[in-house]
Amino acid sequence: MHDSQTFMSEFPLIDHHCHGVVTSPTSTRLCVESLMSESYRAPPPGTSQFQKPLGLAVRRHCAPLLDLEPLASADAYLERRAQLGTHEVNRRLLGALGIGMHLLDTGHRSSEITGIEDFAQLSGNPVREIVRIEAVAEDVAASGVDAAGFAARFADALRRRGETAVGFKSIVAYRTTFRIDQTAPAGEDVVRAAGSWLAATGNRRPRISDPVLIRFGLWTAAELCRDRKLPIQLHVGFGDPDVYMHACDPTHFTDFLRAMEAWEIPVALLHNYPFIREAAWLAEVFQNVYYDVGAIVNYTGPSGRRIVREALEVGPFTKHVFSTDAFGLPELHYLGALLFRRHIGDVLDAWIAAGDCTTRDAEEIFKAIARDNAARIYALA
Numbered sequence: 001m002h003d004s005q006t007f008m009s010e011f012p013l014i015d016h017h018c019h020g021v022v023t024s025p026t027s028t029r030l031c032v033e034s035l036m037s038e039s040y041r042a043p044p045p046g047t048s049q050f051q052k053p054l055g056l057a058v059r060r061h062c063a064p065l066l067d068l069e070p071l072a073s074a075d076a077y078l079e080r081r082a083q084l085g086t087h088e089v090n091r092r093l094l095g096a097l098g099i100g101m102h103l104l105d106t107g108h109r110s111s112e113i114t115g116i117e118d119f120a121q122l123s124g125n126p127v128r129e130i131v132r133i134e135a136v137a138e139d140v141a142a143s144g145v146d147a148a149g150f151a152a153r154f155a156d157a158l159r160r161r162g163e164t165a166v167g168f169k170s171i172v173a174y175r176t177t178f179r180i181d182q183t184a185p186a187g188e189d190v191v192r193a194a195g196s197w198l199a200a201t202g203n204r205r206p207r208i209s210d211p212v213l214i215r216f217g218l219w220t221a222a223e224l225c226r227d228r229k230l231p232i233q234l235h236v237g238f239g240d241p242d243v244y245m246h247a248c249d250p251t252h253f254t255d256f257l258r259a260m261e262a263w264e265i266p267v268a269l270l271h272n273y274p275f276i277r278e279a280a281w282l283a284e285v286f287q288n289v290y291y292d293v294g295a296i297v298n299y300t301g302p303s304g305r306r307i308v309r310e311a312l313e314v315g316p317f318t319k320h321v322f323s324t325d326a327f328g329l330p331e332l333h334y335l336g337a338l339l340f341r342r343h344i345g346d347v348l349d350a351w352i353a354a355g356d357c358t359t360r361d362a363e364e365i366f367k368a369i370a371r372d373n374a375a376r377i378y379a380l381a
C-alpha cells in the first residue's frame with residue numbers, strides 16, 4: 001500500500017446523510033433482509049435479498065467482522081448474526097467505520113431506529129441532526145390543529161426543531177415529484193390545502209403529499225436557512241419505493257435551486273441515482289448546489305467503482321460530498337464508508353498512474369469530498 005492509499009484508508013469521514021440503526025435484540029432474517037432493500041415488497045418466494053450486488057458486498061466485507069470467511073453464505077452470515085445478537089453486531093460494525101461525524105436524518109421511521117444520542121453512543125462519534133421538513137408537518141397535523149392554525153403552528157415547530165440542527169431535508173421528489181410549481185404558495189392556498197388534508201386524514205397518522213403544503217414547508221425552511229445560514233438537503237431518485245422515477249430528475253427543480261442560490265442557501269442533492277450526471281451538472285452550474293452518491297454505492301456492490309468514477313466526471317471536487325444513506329443496518333454504514341474509500345482511491349490512483357494528477361492533488365480531492373466540503377456547508381467545527 002503506498003502513501004496515498006494509507007492516507008485515504010485512515011482519513012476520518014463526515015457522513016452528511018445517514019439514519020440510525022435498529023437495536024431490537026432479535027433481528028430476524030426477515031428484518032435484516034427487509035432492511036437490505038429500498039422496496040417495501042418482499043422478494044419473490046424462494047429468493048433472497050442477498051441475491052443482488054448488495055448481498056455480495058455484505059458477504060464479502062462484513063462477514064470477516066463477524067468472524068466468518070469473506071463470502072460466507074447468506075445462511076451462515078444470518079445465523080452468525082443471530083448468534084452474536086444485534087447489540088454485538090452493531091458494536092463491531094459501527095466500531096470499525098473510520099467516520100468522524102454523522103449528520104442524522106431523524107424523520108424517517110424514527111420510532112424503529114436509534115435517535116441522535118443513542119447513535120452517538122453506539123458509534124462513539126459526534127452526531128448532528130438534520131430535520132426532515134415533511135415529518136415536522138405530519139407531527140403538527142397529528143398533534144391536533146385546524147386549517148387556519150396550521151401554517152403558524154408548523155412554522156413555529158420547524159423553527160424550534162431546527163434550533164440545534166445543522167440543516168433541513170425535504171422529500172419533495174417522493175411526495176410530489178420535482179415537476180411542480182416551485183414558488184412559495186399564497187397564505188389562503190395553504191389554509192385551503194391544510195383543510196382538505198386534515199379532513200381527509202381523520203384519526204390516522206397523516207401523510208403529507210399536497211404540493212401546496214410541500215411547497216409551503218420548503219419555503220418556510222428556506223426562510224430559516226437564510227437567517228441561520230443552514231443548507232437544505234433534497235432527496236433525488238433512488239432511495240424510496242413510492243416515486244415516479246422519471247419525474248425525480250433534479251433538473252426539473254431548477255427554478256427552486258436558482259431561488260435558493262439568490263438567497264445564498266446551499267442545496268445538497270442526495271443519492272442522485274440514476275441522475276448522477278444531471279446532479280453533477282447542476283453542481284457545476286449553480287454556486288449553491290452540492291451532490292452525493294450515497295446509497296447507490298452500497299447497492300451497486302462490485303460495480304460501485306463505475307458510479308464513483310461517473311460522479312467525478314464533471315462535478316467540481318468542492319461540490320461532491322460523502323454519504324452512506326445507511327438506514328437500520330450497521331452493515332450499510334460500514335459498507336458505505338469502506339466502499340467509498342476503496343472506489344475513490346482506485347479512481348484517483350488510476351489518475352495518478354496516468355499522470356492526470358499528482359499524489360498531492362489526489363489527497364486534496366479526497367479530503368474535500370470525504371470531509372471538508374461537508375464541514376464548510378454545514379458549518380461544522
Ligand SMILES: [Zn+2]
Pocket residue numbers: 017018019105239325
Ligand atoms: Zn436517507
